[in-house]
Amino acid sequence: MTTTASSTRLARWAGAGYLAIFALAIPTNFVVLDRLVTPDDPAATLAAIATHDGAMRFGIAAFLTIAVIDIAIAWALHVLLRRTGEQRSLLAAWLRLAYGVIFAGAVTFLAVALRVATGDTGLGDDARAAAVSTALAAFDAAWLIGLVAFGLHLALVGRILVGARLAPRALGVGLGIAGIAYVADTFAHVLVPDYAAIAGVMLVVVAVPSTVAEMWLTVWLLGGAERRGARSRTVRAEAVPA
Numbered sequence: 532m533t534t535t536a537s538s539t540r541l542a543r544w545a546g547a548g549y550l551a552i553f554a555l556a557i558p559t560n561f562v563v564l565d566r567l568v569t570p571d572d573p574a575a576t577l578a579a580i581a582t583h584d585g586a587m588r589f590g591i592a593a594f595l596t597i598a599v600i601d602i603a604i605a606w607a608l609h610v611l612l613r614r615t616g617e618q619r620s621l622l623a624a625w626l627r628l629a630y631g632v633i634f635a636g637a638v639t640f641l642a643v644a645l646r647v648a649t650g651d652t653g654l655g656d657d658a659r660a661a662a663v664s665t666a667l668a669a670f671d672a673a674w675l676i677g678l679v680a681f682g683l684h685l686a687l688v689g690r691i692l693v694g695a696r697l698a699p700r701a702l703g704v705g706l707g708i709a710g711i712a713y714v715a716d717t718f719a720h721v722l723v724p725d726y727a728a729i730a731g732v733m734l735v736v737v738a739v740p741s742t743v744a745e746m747w748l749t750v751w752l753l754g755g756a757e758r759r760g761a762r763s764r765t766v767r768a769e770a771v772p773a
Contacts, residue, residue, distance in 0.1 A: 538611055539755040545607035546752030548600045549745065555593040563590040568667060573660035580648040580663065587645045591638055598635035602628055608688060611756060615695035619687065626684035633677030640670035675717045682713030685744070698751055705744035712737045 563586050569575040580587050605627035613620040644666035646652075647659050654662065689706030692698040716737045720726050726733075 541607050542611055542752045542754075542756035545604050545611070546749050546754075546756075548604045548607070549749040549752065552597050552600055553746075553749075555597050559590045559593040563587070563593075573664040574656070576667070577648050577656070577660040577663050580645060584645060584649050587641070587648075591641050591645065594638045594641065595635060598631045598638065601631035601634065605631065605684075612688070612691050612695075612697075615691055615697065619691055623684050623687040623691065626680045626687065630677045630681040630684060633680065634674060637670050637673035637677060640666045640673065644670075675720055678713045679717050682710040682717075684710065685713065685741075686710030688748075689744075697756070702744065702747050702751060705740060706748060709737075709741040709744040712740050 567576065567579040567583060567587060567590075569579065605624045608627070609620050609624035612623065644663045647654070647662045647666065652659060652662075686707045687710075689703040689708075689710065691703075692706070693700055693703035716733050719729065719733055723729060
C-alpha cells in the first residue's frame with residue numbers, strides 16, 4: 532500500500548511522462564514525418580528520407596522513447612488506481628502495456644524504411660521507393676491497431692475515475708469519449724472503403740476529445756492527483772468492486 536506522499540510523487544512522475552510524450556510526439560509527427568513523407572509520391576519520400584536521414588533517426592528514437600514512457604505510465608497509473616479495484620486497474624495497465632509493445636513493434640517498420648532508403652539493398656530506385664512506401668504503410672497500420680488497446684485503456688481509466696470519484700466527473704467522461712473515438716477511428720479505417728472521404732471528420736472526432744482529455748489528465752496528475760481524491764477514496768475504496 533502506497534502512502535499519500537508517495538502516490539502524489541508517482542502521479543507527478545506520470546504527469547511528467549505525459550509531458551515528455553507531448554514534447555516528443557508533436558515534433559516527430561508534424562515536423563519529421565510530415566516533412567519526409569509525401570503522400571502518393573514514393574520517389575519523393577525515398578529521396579527525402581535518404582537526404583534527411585538524421586531527422587528520420589531522431590523520429591525513430593523519439594517514438595521508441597515514447598513506447599518506453601507509455602509502459603512506465605501504465606505501471607504508475609496501476610499503482611495509483613489499484614485501490615479502487617485491483618482487477619480493473621490491472622486490466623487498464625495491461626491495455627496500455629499492449630499498446631506500448633505494439634507501437635514499439637510498429638516503429639521497426641520506420642527502421643526498415645530508413646534501411647532501404649540509405650543502405651545498399653541492391654534494388655533499383657523504383658523498387659526501393661515501393662519498399663519504403665510499404666514499410667511506412669505498415670507502420671501506420673500497426674499503430675492504428677495499437678490504438679484500439681490505447682483507446683480501451685483510456686475508456687477504462689475514465690470509468691475508474693468516475694466510479695471512484697477520484698477526479699472531476701468531466702475528466703473521466705472525457706477520457707471515455709477519447710478512448711471510444713480512438714477505437715472508432717481504427718474500425719473506420721478497416722470498415723469504410725473510402726476512408727479518405729471522412730478523414731477530415733474523423734480527425735476532429737479523435738483529435739478534439741483526446742487532446743482535451745489527455746491534457747487535462749496530465750494537469751491532474753501533475754497536481755498530485757491523489758490529493759483531490761483522497762477523501763472520496765478513503766470513504767469509498769472498499770465499496771468499489773474489483
